Amino acid sequence: MNDDVKKYIYGAVTVFLVGVLAWVAIVYINSCGFTLTCIRGAQTVARTPIPTLLPATMPAMQAGDGKVIVSDKCRVAAVDLIGAWVEAGSSETEAFQFTDINGLNCESNFTEVMPLFVESNFWVSGSLSCVSCHSVDMTISLAQLDLSSYAGITAGSRRADAESKGTDILGGGKWEGSLLYDFLTTAKADIPGHTEAVSDLVIFAGKPLPTPTSTPKP
Ligand code: HEC
Structure with a gap:
């Protein structure tokens, strides 16, 4: 291989690497800004799920006269x-x-x-x-x-x-x-x-x- 061909190959590889770095940088800055303490990728805090069913310990309904309604009829x-x-x-x-x-x-x-x-x-x-x-x-x-x-x-x-x-x-x-x-x-x-x-x-x-x-x- 002669030197000219080597130059072309090195040139192409350099351009490619610079391109990849630039692309990674753009993606990073785009989502995190100019900071090194980015936590965007961290797991979200697990929160207590919102209950969709009424807890079984809810007080029983009160009828008008204060008697407790129970469904044991x-x-x-x-x-x-x-x-x-x-x-x-x-x-x-x-x-x-x-x-x-x-x-x-x-x-x-x-x-x-x-x-x-x-x-x-x-x-x-x-x-x-x-x-x-x-x-x-x-x-x-x-x-x-x-x-x-x-x-x-x-x-x-x-x-x-x-x-x-x-x-x-x-x-x-x-x-x-x-x-x-x-x-x-x-x-x-x-x-x-x-x-x-x-x-x-x-x-x-x-x-x-x-x-x-x-x-x-x-
Ligand atoms: C819109 C008025 C009306 C309502 C409401 C009604 N009834 Fe009657 N009922 C009559 C009439 C009129 C007769 C009489 C029929 C006849 O002369 O043969 C009758 C007859 C009867 C008889 C027979 C009495 C006899 O000696 O022949 C019974 C028992 C009776 N009703 C029970 C009830 C019950 C229980 C209810 C409620 C679920 C009710 N009725 C609601 C009008 C009504």
Whole structure:
């Protein structure tokens, strides 16, 4: 090889190296500026992740009357809850038992049955409450039936006046043969307030009974 060729090669290599250095310098200065303490490439500080789920230790919601709402309720068709109450003798104070839709043994009492007759917009969206038609005043109450109290419900329908008893709507304790069962579970096209059957409305009610511990088999 003669000297001329060597010169060309050295020249080309020098130009190439200078070019690479210049390029690295431009990239460095571009991202870090004129400083030697650049930490751009350092790992970002690991921060505590933002929780997306509410911690399980959140205080339970408070209802208006200060009672703590807990979700340990049973689930049951509203019609079956009334049925269980009727079959158990329709007591005003004593607890009755029922099996909920998940097969749990549960316990409830009349205080959970009463609101079903009083609340509007309950059985069907937008529906009137039962008591808006079946109220305490026998002169205007439809079917002379008062569903506004325990005494009214057990006094029955087609009553002559506030003192007398009428037709037992609870079927004498035989739920499926009762007038109440019939009017809740059978749509009656020509009776206002009863045009829809409401058998499948499921509600939260009652409390699960402690499960009996099974005796271990030998
Ligand atoms: C829009 C008014 C209205 C509403 C609301 C209403 N009812 Fe009635 N209900 C009537 C009328 C009217 C009759 C009478 C039908 C007849 O004369 O055969 C009746 C009859 C009944 C009867 C039969 C009484 C008998 O001796 O024949 C029962 C039981 C009954 N209602 C229960 C209820 C329940 C429970 C609710 C709430 C889920 C309710 N009703 C809501 C209007 C209403």
